[in-house]
Amino acid sequence: MKNFALTQSVATIRNLNKLIQRDILIIFSLFIIHYLHGSSTIQFSYINMNISQPEANITIFIINSLLSISTMAHLCKIYILQKTIDSILKNSFGIPNVSDESAFLINISTTESAYFLSDNFISDFIITGSERIPSLRRFIYVFTILSMLFLLLSLYYALVTNANTNFKISIYTFAIILIAYTTSLATLFISIVYKRSIIGEKKNRLSKLVRNIGIANKSIQLQILYKKTHWISTESEIFSGMLKNSNFLINLYDIKGINKKIEIFYTQAVKSVEDIKNEIERIYKNTQSFADTNDLTQHLGYLERFIEDYKDSQEYNDYQLFLEYNGIFIYQENKNKVITFLKYLLGKTI
Numbered sequence: 001m002k003n004f005a006l007t008q009s010v011a012t013i014r015n016l017n018k019l020i021q022r023d024i025l026i027i028f029s030l031f032i033i034h035y036l037h038g039s040s041t042i043q044f045s046y047i048n049m050n051i052s053q054p055e056a057n058i059t060i061f062i063i064n065s066l067l068s069i070s071t072m073a074h075l076c077k078i079y080i081l082q083k084t085i086d087s088i089l090k091n092s093f094g095i096p097n098v099s100d101e102s103a104f105l106i107n108i109s110t111t112e113s114a115y116f117l118s119d120n121f122i123s124d125f126i127i128t129g130s131e132r133i134p135s136l137r138r139f140i141y142v143f144t145i146l147s148m149l150f151l152l153l154s155l156y157y158a159l160v161t162n163a164n165t166n167f168k169i170s171i172y173t174f175a176i177i178l179i180a181y182t183t184s185l186a187t188l189f190i191s192i193v194y195k196r197s198i199i200g201e202k203k204n205r206l207s208k209l210v211r212n213i214g215i216a217n218k219s220i221q222l223q224i225l226y227k228k229t230h231w232i233s234t235e236s237e238i239f240s241g242m243l244k245n246s247n248f249l250i251n252l253y254d255i256k257g258i259n260k261k262i263e264i265f266y267t268q269a270v271k272s273v274e275d276i277k278n279e280i281e282r283i284y285k286n287t288q289s290f291a292d293t294n295d296l297t298q299h300l301g302y303l304e305r306f307i308e309d310y311k312d313s314q315e316y317n318d319y320q321l322f323l324e325y326n327g328i329f330i331y332q333e334n335k336n337k338v339i340t341f342l343k344y345l346l347g348k349t350i
Contacts (some may be wrong), residue, residue, distance in 0.1 A: 006088050009081040016074045016081075023067045023074075030060055030330040031153055033120050034160075057161035061154060068150035072143065079139045080200075083326065087200065088233045091207070121285035134324040137345055140194075147185050154181065170270070198318050203327035206258060209306075213265065217243045219299035220272050229275035264308045269303045276300045309343035 072175040158177060217240055223229045239261050277300065280293045328344050 006085060009084050011077050013081050016078050018240065020074050020078075023071045026045055027064060027071070027150070027153065030064060031156070034060060034157070054161050057157055061157035061161070064150070065154050066156060067179070068154065069181075069188070071150070072147060073188050073192065074142065075139075075146070076188050078273050079136075079194045080193060083197070083200065087325075091204075096292075103285040106264070136328065140345060143185075143189070147181075150176070151181055162205070197325040198321045201321040204257055209262065209309050209313050210224055212302070212306045212309050213262065214243060215302050216266070216269055219302045220268060222294075223272060223276060223299060232268050232271050233264070236264050239265055240268070254324050262310065266307065269307055269310075273300060273303050273307065277302070 061279050155174070158174065165315065189339075202313060220229065224231065231240075243265075280296050280300070283293050323341060328341060
């Protein structure tokens with residue numbers, strides 16, 4: 001599944017790169033043609049367009065606006081896909097997802113990502129820079145600069161229409177254009193970058209939890225076999241059987257569904273911990289020694305580790321997940337998340 005996500009991410013990025021280059025070329029070609037032939041007729045294939053007419057300017061304005069929004073959407077998707085590649089490769093090499101600005105380690109996934117994507121220039125370089133690192137700070141800078149540039153181009157067509165034709169645009173219309181454009185960009189950022197970052201970090205946390213759930217499951221099954229504990233429900237027993245397939249949870253993308261199943265297993269683990277502790281206490285009362293409880297103590301440790309990991313995986317908010325997925329911080333001692341984020345954007349050490 002990871003290999004599939006990796007190859008599909010690379011293929012999608014390359015396709016988006018081509019679309020971005022095409023759209024940027026069209027946007028600036030329209031501007032140059034309009035600027036040089038602002039009061040004459042130009043021909044696009046079989047279409048003649050008199051730029052001095054308001055209808056032509058409005059048409060170009062709409063085309064420019066749509067292409068601008070499309071370009072920004074593609075940039076958002078490219079950033080998230082590059083973070084997906086980066087995350088997969090970091091997990092493969094066991095590298096934590098720390099900020100590239102504050103990490104004191106060699107980012108192997110950076111090198112690997114460069115091999116995948118170095119055949120492109122414009123959007124790849126814009127998003128990852130010369131170091132080929134997908135950085136949220138760089139992306140926000142680029143996103144803001146390009147957004148302002150595209151907005152100025154759109155306003156240029158509106159102003160030209162207002163100045164050179166009888167079609168007058170009120171200040172309220174300009175305000176509506178600005179609000180609509182800003183709202184569209186904010187929606188793109190929230191729906192593509194913010195929400196997908198949250199989903200990505202939930203998957204990362206889930207993958208960490210899955211590492212211990214298999215060991216905990218074996219411990220529970222052994223204790224049930226020796227009648228030290230029992231199943232709390234048929235559903236818990238069925239889910240335990242599914243966990244014999246090590247790829248069962250990793251290959252599922254229904255996060256809510258998985259969490260419900262793991263919650264059932266968590267309840268089972270809590271019950272089993274209680275039963276094992278009671279058994280250890282009973283053995284100690286009979287023998288006055290813990291020598292015969294070594295195996296039980298070991299299994300108790302496995303279950304308690306899973307329970308602790310499960311609790312940690314449930315303690316989060318969406319904003320925290322967004323920051324952690326983008327490598328801005330991973331440590332709980334960063335109390336003020338807003339100040340941390342602003343420092344990150346300003347390039348300060350966090």
